[in-house]
Amino acid sequence: MPTVIASTSADLVLPPTDQQTPTAAVIQAPEAQPLETALADMHVLVEQHGYVVVVYPASVPTAHEQRMFAIRAMLESDRIALLRSDLPPLGVAVLVRQLRQLSVCDFSAGVIASAARLLAHYVYAGAVLNSVTRLDRVPVDLRSHAKSWVPGSQFAVLAGPNPQLHRIGPSAGILSGPDFATQMLVAGGQASTDWVTGTLAPAWQVHTVHEAALPADSPRWWGTPKLAEFAAFLPDISVLYQLVASVRRARCHWCSLELIGDRCGFCSAPLPLPDPEADPGQGAGPGSRLPVMRPT
Template sequence: MPTAIAVTSADLALPAQDERTLPAVVLQDLDRRPLEQALLAVRALTEQHGHLVVVCSDAVPAGVERRLRTIRSLLESDRIALFRPGLPPLGTAVLARQLRQLASCDLGPGVLASAGRLLTHYLHAGAVLGSLTRLDRIPVDLKAHARSWVPGSQFAVLAHPEPRIVRLGTPGADLPGPEFGTCLLVARGQLQSDWVNSSLAPAWRAQGLREVPLPAESADWWGTGRAIEFCAHLPDLPVLYQLVASVRRNACHWCGLDMIGDRCVFCSAVPPVHGELEPYAGRPPTG
């Protein structure tokens, strides 16, 4: 069985992108269920699929993350990976779907799990907001805060890959977009605006635009429910697979899984340091 990709709420399980996209495992209300029941459910998943990758956003309730770590500890298992990409909820859902696409390919669990960190670099995630007063995940200067109190003001905010805030209706109110072809996913909340469709999509040369419901965690992440969240992403499985397959792989010295990068997502081990460190030679160390 392929590696299972799990999310912590149903609205993070986006519809399949193609016929090969595997369904997401939804760990709904994990912190509200009895511990024994949740433990048995996660154990059954690892026994069925071999490995489990749980993707959750930064806005996931603290109780859910504690429950996940408790379950992983009680199972004494290094076959469960907890991945928090630091993206807004819609971007997190897109990344989880990309991993579901790749789960159907001939990628080992270590490579698949660590591919999430690689694919994060190819996402552009943000939102149109009606207020910045409670936005605390992105730096907001005093001038932008003051402007957000003006009735009717709207702001375009880019959270990833580079934070940027512009006020709609002002000259040069645009956001830096991807330099490669992407599709645009849009989730509308309690805000009326056509800026994403009429301005952002053409400026970013989006090859397609689809709409989905706004994730429940988005209101907490952006500090307001008056938001329209968007995420530009690579939709095609061959492109995703080529990106992952072209990266050099390493074997984890602790659990033996092949992985991308220098840290195993499952056991968190890093390569051991052999020998003495060389003296500083006048330039920053690499790696």
């Protein structure tokens, strides 16, 4: 059975892209499920699939995050990866689906878990906001804060991979977008999606725009319910596969799982610094930063 991918809410589990893409498990919040049931469910996932990779947004309530770490500790399992992402919720949903796509490929669980950091560089996630006064996850200058109080103001915000903020208007610039082919998800909240579909998507040369439901966590992440969230991403499994397969692999010195990048997705152990006396032509270059590659 392939490595199972999980997240913290059913609305972060997007419809599959094809018949081969498996669904994702949902790790319920403490108020929705007793601890004993949560332990039993996680035990079943580990026994059936071997490894569980949980990806969740940083806006998840502390109690929910602590519950997941408690489950892993109580099961004394080194086969559960808990990956907190700085992407906004819709971007996390995209990332979860991409990992689901890769889970049926010939990658080990360690490579799939550490690939989350790499793939996040290729998710252009943002939102249209009516106010940035409570936005604390993207840098906001004082001028933008002041403009938030002007009636009718709207802001285009990109959270990742490179944070940007522009006020929407006739003379305003456009957000810098990807230089590769993408599709886009748009989730309307209490703000219109017209600017995203009519201005941003054409400017980014997005191939296809799909509608999605706004994740329940999005208003907390963005600091306002008056938003329309979007995420542009690589939809093609062959490109995703090429990205991950082209990165040099290493072996975690702590848990012995395979990984890409500079940190293990399961135990979080960093790769050791390279031996200055070692032959530079040998090995996978431990200690190097996670490469960011452009698809061809």
